[in-house]
Amino acid sequence: xxxxxxxxxxxxxxxxxxxxxxxxxxxxxxxxxxxxxxxxxxxxxxxxxxxxxxxxxxxxxxxxxxxxxxxxxxxxxxxxxxxxxxxxxxxxxxxxxxxxxxxxxxxxxxxxxxxxxxxxxxxxxxxxxxxxxxxxxxxxxxxxxxxxxxxxxxxxxxxxxx
Amino acid sequence: xxxxxxxxxxxxxxxxxxxxxxxxxxxxxxxxxxxxxxxxxxxxxxxxxxxxxxxxxxxxxxxxxxxxxxxxxxxxxxxxxxxxxxxxxxxxxxxxxxxxxxxxxxxxxxxxx
Numbered sequence: 001x002x003x004x005x006x007x008x009x010x011x012x013x014x015x016x017x018x019x020x021x022x023x024x025x026x027x028x029x030x031x032x033x034x035x036x037x038x039x040x041x042x043x044x045x046x047x048x049x050x051x052x053x054x055x056x057x058x059x060x061x062x063x064x065x066x067x068x069x070x071x072x073x074x075x076x077x078x079x080x081x082x083x084x085x086x087x088x089x090x091x092x093x094x095x096x097x098x099x100x101x102x103x104x105x106x107x108x109x110x111x112x113x114x115x116x117x118x119x120x121x122x123x124x125x126x127x128x129x130x131x132x133x134x135x136x137x138x139x140x141x142x143x144x145x146x147x148x149x150x151x152x153x154x155x156x157x158x159x160x161x162x
Numbered sequence: 163x164x165x166x167x168x169x170x171x172x173x174x175x176x177x178x179x180x181x182x183x184x185x186x187x188x189x190x191x192x193x194x195x196x197x198x199x200x201x202x203x204x205x206x207x208x209x210x211x212x213x214x215x216x217x218x219x220x221x222x223x224x225x226x227x228x229x230x231x232x233x234x235x236x237x238x239x240x241x242x243x244x245x246x247x248x249x250x251x252x253x254x255x256x257x258x259x260x261x262x263x264x265x266x267x268x269x270x271x272x273x274x275x
Contacts, residue, residue: 001176002175002176002180002181003174003176006180006184009188010187010188010191013187013188013211016195016207016208017191017192017194017195017198017204017208022203022204025204026207029211032188032211032214033214036214036217036218039184039218040218040221042176043181043221043224045224045225045234048234048237051237051241052214052217052241055241055244055245056210056214056241059245060210060244060248063248063249064203064206064207064248067203067256070256071203071255071256071265073201073203073259076199076200076204076266077200077201077264077265077266077269079268080266080268080269081268083268087197087198090194090198091194091197091198093197094193094194095190095194098186098187098190101186101189101190102183102186105179105182105186106169110227111179111182123231123234127231128231128234128235128238130231131231131232131234132238135232135235136239139239143242143243146242146243146246147242147245147246149246150247151249153249153250154249154250154252154253155253157250157253157254157256157257158253158256158257158260160260
């Protein structure tokens with residue numbers, strides 16, 4: 001099961017990064033997010049899986065697709081100037097970072113199977129709500145305020161003349 | 163059993179290393195997308211992918227290293243901030259398109275007109 005969901009996630013992500021058509025790229029991103037929701041289910045965290053599907057594959061990708069259609073930017077514009085050196089340097093930087101981090105993951109004592117604790121019971125929505133409103137009430141209110149501020153900022157940024 | 167073999171069996175069998183490796187690969191794919199592609203909208207999707215890679219790592223550690231409900235609370239706050247970031251980022255892209263008629267990051271290399 002882990003391999004299936006991991007492959008779905010990675011194939012979606014790779015297709016997104018290689019796709020020329022932006023709408024299809026957005027749909028590949030949805031596939032990747034759904035694979036991630038499956039990964040969260042395997043981590044016995046159904047709350048996070050539901051949030052992932054609702055917020056990411058629901059709200060955020062729809063917002064991106066809406067902007068793509070609004071700007072009529074279905075295809076990447078032709079390059080004004082070819083920059084092969086920068087592109088290869090970018091790919092090389094990502095690859096070097098990935099290889100270094102892979103090496104760290106392979107040798108890290110924190111990830112060694114002997115150091116991994118027995119797993120905890122599955123997360124429930126009740127636990128999350130109880131923790132949220134008992135210990136993080138102020139942060140919860142602050143996030144509400146932040147969302148309002150972001151909404152006002154988004155409207156302000158795209159309004160031609162207020 | 164050699165250490166190398168046990169590492170790969172752990173990764174393929176869905177141990178903690180497997181989840182962390184998945185998060186790592188997702189992060190690198192997102193980073194490569196941001197660095198290589200020119201369209202701001204695809205770069206934005208790459209940023210979202212990197213953010214989600216961090217979420218996978220967070221919840222995997224919470225699950226395997228005896229984390230409690232607080233990790234999921236943290237995840238909730240992360241996606242709330244990500245939603246704000248998405249709204250403001252897309253508004254910036256729309257604003258740029260209004261001024262320059264482009265969504266190409268190479269063409270948007272100066273702050274003034």
